[in-house]
Amino acid sequence: MTQRHRLATGGHVDRAQRLGFSFDGRRHEGHAGDTLASALLANGVRLVGRSFKYHRPRGIFSAGVEEPNALVELRSGARREPNTRATVAELFEGLAATSQNRRGSLAFDWMAVNGLLAPWLGAGFYYKTFMWPASFWERVYEPAVRKAAGLGRASGLPDPDHYEAAHAHCDVLVVGAGVAGLAAALAAGSAGARVMLLEQDFLLGGDLLNDPAQEAWRSTTIAALAAMPGVTIMPRTMAFGFYDGRVIGAVEQVADHLPEPPPHAPRQRYWTIRAQEVVLATGAHERLIAFPGNDRPGVMLAGAARTYARRYAVRAGETAVLFATHDAAYDAALALAEAGTRIAAIIDPRSDSAAMQRAREAGFTVRAGSVVTGTVGGTVLRGVEIGALGSGSRGDALPADLLMISGGWNPAVHLASMAGTPLRWDDALRAFLPGDSAWQRSAGACRGVHGIGAAAQDGAAEGRAAARAAGFAAAAAAVPLPEGPAADHRPFELWEVQARGKAFVDLQDDVTADDIRLAHREGFIHIEHAKRYTTHAMGTDQGKVGGLVGAAVLAAARGEPVATVGMPRYRPYAAPVAWGAMAGGEVGKHFQPVRRTSLHGEHDRLGAVWMDAGLWKRPAYYPKATDADAWASVKREAHAVRERVGVCDVSTLGKIAVEGPDAATFLDRVYANTFSTLAIGRARYGLMLREDGIVFDDGTTTRLGPDRFFVTTTTAQAGPVMQHLEFHLASAWPHLDVSLASVTDHWAAMSIAGPKARDVVAAVVQGIDVANEAFPFMAVADCTAAGVPARLFRISFSGELAYEIAMPAGYATHVWQAVLAAGAPHGIEPYGVEALGLLRIEKGHVAGAELNGQTTAHDLGLGRMLKKKGDFIGRVLAQRPGLTDPSRPHLVGLRSVDPNRQIRAGSHLLVDGQDQGWISSATQSVVDPGWIGLGMLRDGAARIGREIVAANPLMGEEVPVKVVTPHGYDAENLRVRA
């Protein structure tokens, strides 16, 4: 509880706010303004995790998103979140963190034996080892790999928090609120543009937070931005992707810094931001140097140690060595010395530099022309080995508990690269910089402009230019900018110190420089191949600190410059994003909208069992207490239709009003049969083909007037049919004057079917004589039903006398109740989709299972419907030999030889052991009890009467079935026309 590494003054922590937290069960204390990492360091915790493959001890390596090592599990129970970077986790009271990837205690990890197996665990280990024998995979390898692999553990419980999506628009989007980003936002905002300023940190300022002299400008600027009505400042918001059309994806951590979200607040918010102009001010990430033991806890990026000292007022070590290849890194030594750390030495491969001279004048020990050749210690650093540059041997050791390293800085070009910006090599900074791009502007360190003053100038210039490009030409007033000392970030070219021992280029994935060379020797010489073979830069840090170093090692092996080898392609996500945030609110019942007919409440009252049909909920059947099982309900409903009368909600069918002087011509072209000859007040069954000759959809179409038709589609194809019609009106026949209106939702409809249907309809409908002669099969007329406007159709899908009543949807409940009342004396029963299916299978009507995108009109026995004259969609290609082959599977009826043996849709039809087709639909018959079905069978018509086998290997069934005509029930349609 002592925070013995905390400085007495300075930094951006609030010492008045003490926050208790725990790590691996031990209680510690930190302050508001801390991250978990800074608080751990303040308490002297150095060892925070075990590495992925070798289980080597690891400590805190960075102070930001680039952290490869310090991944912990945060919180517990359902809120447990693995792989959280301690360097960006904001401290809160009660935070509980656990180290991960260890067996036993963190200090003694049983799996560290993997380190001894290292010679066999090199690059491509998984590819090489687990290849054979194949039978070992499921039994041996996979369980072992699953146990050993991966980092943290997911909670395995439903996430108690919710996440939401959000959309935003702006004129100028600025990503990053360091000095360049603040200046850009200030310039663009002053010009009058709508500005959004995104910062992943909870504090704005970036490197300004490391310099007390800049605090005045930082706070003044933030206040000025906050006062501008057009400027939105979004801290804790990380831009993870740059997409076409200047669309930026970002995640806002709304409540991650709290123990749990406040009531109704989301945990995180997933932003999609559409910007006119984008200024990227994403800064730079310091890179490591590969040398043996560069992963030992106590080895830290120099800039991170400086940040812990200046921003968090934490001394990361008592005795430190700085290993740097450029002048800018020397400020870390100064910062640590100010914090009370003893600087044992500065190790620099260069022979001389301005910073070196200043350091010597200030009393530091500088060893020019030297490098770190190794580290000494167990789970924490105890010493640093130093040798002469190029000597190749491990040199003398200096005691130290902190080794600060800097191999230079990599501009954070992730987002720029995702925007398609070419990257160009800069020989001075030895880094890739963004080239010219129409989609984004980069400013400050992310394009190699370092130093407070220079980056501020750069940011302001780009902010102004962006505002101008977005149409805010008003000469923006000059904005106040900070001054700062220049910093020289040009490094000596040193990627790797070759000496005996593991020199890591990727700490998170345990990839060494030797692994990269092995990949090269084995032929994986392309950067993308080497990456995948070694897993280099594939961790949550995406190679931010070591990616370029690995590329440089590969370049050296290839004997080519790094510029030629390049970097693996940058893709979203630039930093980890939680699945919950991606799913947003579209989880559980909000996964997709549920579509309900206007009779939904009526079905609910009748106790319907629901089934999904696309987005729709439809009643499957209406169970009664007296029904033994679901089949009993279905058969009871079907019996009612066959013997008395039933009523079924058919509102989900697609309905399209087709109108215009060319409506009849149009329908003749989109349907395989003719509609121009249809009489007014009559309906006709229509078959629609795709252009390739396969059946697309079917339904009845009614002519309401010379130029007015009412088209119905199947439930499933309502949307696609509408688009199909619209496409052909736009592309093929733009001269036709036809309008289309989807009226599916305006009209509800119910089918009344059965021998007593006419009696029920006559009792409900007014204004029409429903006698058979006056209102024959396929007649249609407007009427009133139970006092409301309605339309009556005499159409049947069940094989019985049937009518459909359609009415404006708001009246459906009223009519439904009237129909049930009128039908009560006749024993009416509501029937669901299951009975509907049973009835149509008995009758031999095809439906979705037969119109499956593989069948032709001829296959379905509907070949006669195709008109002989005139153009229609699918006419020509339906004549292709492959579609007219007489041996194609053809629609047949099927009946289980043993009425008690079930047949199933999806079973294969075997004739003499040969696969000759499949069962498309199956049910139990109520007319002739037993299992029946429809199927597609080669030479189907010729095989009627034969006994064949329905094989279902999944269920282990082979059921003898008899091939029968699909139209066995009332083949003359006497009942329908009665």
Place this chain on the structure above:
Amino acid sequence: MSAPEPTHPLAAAARGHHGATGGAALHVTFPAREIVQVMLRRGQDNALAAAMRAAFGIDPPGPGATATGSGVTAIWVQPGQWLLTAPRSSEGALATQAARAFVGLAAVADQSHGRTTIALSGAAAREVLSRGCRLDLHQAAFGPGRAANTPIAQIGCLVHQTDATPCFELTVFSTLADPFLHWLIEAAAPLGVDIA
């Protein structure tokens, strides 16, 4: 027997306050509307404009725009297509009036039962809509009298800003009105919403 009043698609929706308490930032109502889809016949642009002026006192508005006359608002929805909306009077009244006025000039489809309008008002209305609406609803880009079709929460929605409160009328397919309302309530919960 006189015709009963139709059942509103959201008749069963839970009324009252949802979400955060402490003064509802948002108000939701379900205005009863007649809605008629008008589809221009080829070459009848001028004649239809004249007929609409004569019958309803408004010119057909252009893309993204609306026009309000004596109790009737026309909303552009597609090239050559508008929705006419009016407070509900009697069944089919607006459709019948439009069909008479536009004979030979436009096809008319009654959508009064097929579309459901949800009115959302309150200072935070834009913020709530931004949780699912991809349109830029900022004053500089949208505003009173503007309208646009766009999917919100996977549901096609006609967004029409009626005043500067701001108040938005959100018109969706009636069979999807219930899930749409649920989305809206969830999106508004952090701010608090009253359903009238």
Place this chain on the structure above:
Amino acid sequence: MLMIPCPHCGARDEVEFTYRGDATVVRPAADAGIEAFHDYLYLRRNPRGWQVEWWQHNGGCRAFLKVLRHTVTHEVRGVVTATEALEVPPA
């Protein structure tokens, strides 16, 4: 995520649109024969570069639009209505 400037609605998000492929193919005359319809339905140039494509703004104004898009950079350079023509720049 493309932003497609609809000539009626302004710039809209890709999710509001449905892609319908090459807009330069023309449905043959009714008597053109199987080969012609085969080519219309199945043969595509699949260029590396500029292509005129059908996109339906089905989440907005439902219009079928012709969109000039670069298949490598995804840049959208022009959008017109179905009856208008778009000039394809050299690759």
